[in-house]
Amino acid sequence: MHSRIPLTRDLVLVGGGHTHALILRKWGMNPLPGVRLTVINPGATAPYSGMLPGFVAGHYTRAELDIDLVQLARFAEARIINGAVNGIDLKAKTISVPGRPPISYDVAAIDIGITSEMPKLPGFAEYGVPAKPLGVFASRWDSFRSTASDPHVAVIGGGVAGAELAMAMAHALRARGQTPDIHLLDRGKVLAVLGDTARQKMKSALAANGVTIHEDASAVAVHSDGVECEGGTVVPSDFTVGAAGAKPHDWQSDIGLQMHEGFIWTDAHLQTSDPAIFAVGDCAHFSADPRPKAGVYAVRQAPVHFDNLRAALSGGTLRSYKPQKDYLKLISLGDKKALAEKFGTAMAGGLLWKWKDHIDRKFMNQFENLQMMDQPDLPLTIADGVRDALGDKPMCGGCGAKVGRTALRSALKSLPDHSRDDVVTVTGDDAALLRMGSIGQVISTDHLRSFTNDPVMMARIAAVHALGDIWAMGAKPQAATATIILPRTSPELQQRMLDEIMAAAAEIMGKAGAAIVGGHTSLGDEMTIGFTVTGLCDKPITIAGGKAGNALILTKPLGSGVIMAAEMAGKAAGADVIGALETMCADQAKASEILTEAHAMTDVTGFGLAGHLAGLCEASNAGAVVALGDVPLMQGARALSEDGIKSTLYGDNRSGAGSIFGADGPVADLLFDPQTAGGLLASVPAERSQQILARLKKAGYEDAAIIGHLTEQTGTIKVQ
Structure with missing residues (x-):
């Protein structure tokens, strides 16, 4: 602890995404004395995207899925603000959260992920649930899974995420003794981002899970009992998921920062057009070497982001982030099997699930059993009664x-x-x-x-x-x-x-x-x-x-x-x-x-x-x-x-x-x-x-x- 060193600078982390979760952990192990650290997030936890399909399938509990930001904040001796940011004033250097006075910063970083434009689809806001934010989706699915009878599910968006969710939901409902009717819809071809081999293996896995694929099927409206497509076809559904149309949060385009297709532009240092603000994860566009939106990049940005935040607050030199050209995609297949794809090569099986599970649990284990506040070390020679008066734990507040x-x-x-x-x-x-x-x-x-x-x-x-x-x-x-x-x-x-x-x-x-x-x-x-x-x-x-x-x-x-x-x-x-x-x-x-x-x-x-x-x-x-x-x-x-x-x-x-x-x-x-x-x-x-x-x-x-x-x-x- 550095409680005797005066606080002189405010660092504010907007959002508790994967990168910022790692920043909190790193800060707890190596804080920069003199900095007051704040993290703002709508909720106490941040779901880990890598384990979401496993949670949906029933392989993980909700507690295993979530990163506890309150515990991380305590470890980092940071204040945590439970709220959703809706604006940043670059001139005043303040951040707006409804129901609170403006929050000042000297350096700020944004890691808020992306949201869905699905609510723009007629009826979706009333009868559908977007796959992102992950926490909202996880809660809604948990409720549906435990109460559904004769379930009909439609997933709009035939990318990797949509396919994973469709197979996971099929597996979970079958495990509860249901005979689910699962549909995967895409306005073009499903799984188009994958190579031919991986795409064929994924389509076979979808079929094995009983998922019906609808290609060239553009959704035009969502109803209480189904999804209406162009041409009048209605796909039955009493739980409709939106896994397409990912987009930036609306408020970030009003900040006054340089943007790229609605995403926050950053340079090689993960710094925006305003030197006092950094951006990482899916909400940002990495201009030096654009990469797909994937959690692996957010995780690997963390060491560079940590060093650069410290440098910006202490007059140091920034360093560049260099992303890898490709990354191993490990895709859940509903049951405890996974598909691996990299450089056009793909394979699938139970061993790959064990590998994926090991990687995911290793990532989450970083946030467990953190060493929290302890009693101060005592001199060798102390007055009688000091140990009794001090007790075996820090004094409570309030x-x-x-x-x-x-x-x-x-x-x-x-x-x-x-x-x-x-x-x-x-x-x-x-x-x-x-x-x-x-x-x-x-x-x-x-x-x-x-x-x-x-x-x-x-x-x-x-x-x-x-x-x-x-x-x-x-x-x-x-x-x-x-x-x-x-x-x-x-x-x-x-x-x-x-x-x-x-x-x-x-x-x-x-x-x-x-x-x-x-x-x-x-x-x-x-x-x-x-x-x-x-x-x-x-x-x-x-x-x-x-x-x-x-x-x-x-x-x-x-x-x-x-x-x-x-x-x-x-x-x-x-x-x-x-x-x-x-x-x-x-x-x-x-x-x-x-x-x-x-x-x-x-x-x-x-x-x-x-x-x-x-x-x-x-x-x-x-x-x-x-x-x-x-x-x-x-x-x-x-x-x-x-x-x-x-x-x-x-x-x-x-x-x-x-x-x-x-x-x-x-x-x-x-x-x-x-x-x-x-x-x-x-x-x-x-x-x-x-x-x-x-x-x-x-x-x-x-x-x-x-x-x-x-x-x-x-x-x-x-x-x-």
């Missing part, structure tokens, strides 16, 4: 970095009693109530140690987190001040990061009705974002009003602590991480309004559900019963807990939660999981609980649930 509940309560008890009659506090409430005549104002402060390198995501989560104390007391947010610590950076990057943070914070606070009225900034070892927030209320809801028999409602699922702890270790699925971040960003404004009937309420944050429930029970002189099976969990949280992963605050939360007995095990452990920007926990009248829950769900809180009730057994929580 609420996982809090001081334990026991230590905090002990410190608060030592404070002298105040004598102000305009300050009202309830022990355990995170917000204090100030009385100014008939006006009630609540005030609270909270901050988060960074657990993601994205300032926008951190600002949104920190704002929602700080507002939670206001919402939990039934107050309307009023004003906020920001406290921001940035890692040591150049003045230019400081401005960029502050702009992103304040824009994101203003969005959340403004939506909540609060004005940001000031703040404080400083530099430190890592990014920390916090807010002091005030709110107005007539009658605050505290944690002291719960009554025996009240139903307990939780508005958000649990699991952010364990998921982010696993993410630090490279053990969380990227989709689960992105899902957790999005859940943390979800505000509680409408939930607070709906829960005005609550007798007691708190937000579930660093001390976990058990700790915050214990505080509510203690203040309300009540106990509680929690139905473990009714507690909502984030996707992936249960599996990670079953694998033994815990936040660094878990132990303190467990010991500080008091008298809790009953169910035990990995799911019960999540009751002690520290939550960041967690949900509201409300004690509501039992007779109104179902109506309140229905209102919450209608308002968009789909995970909201009744998780138990309060009892008369003071201070005792039973989990069942």
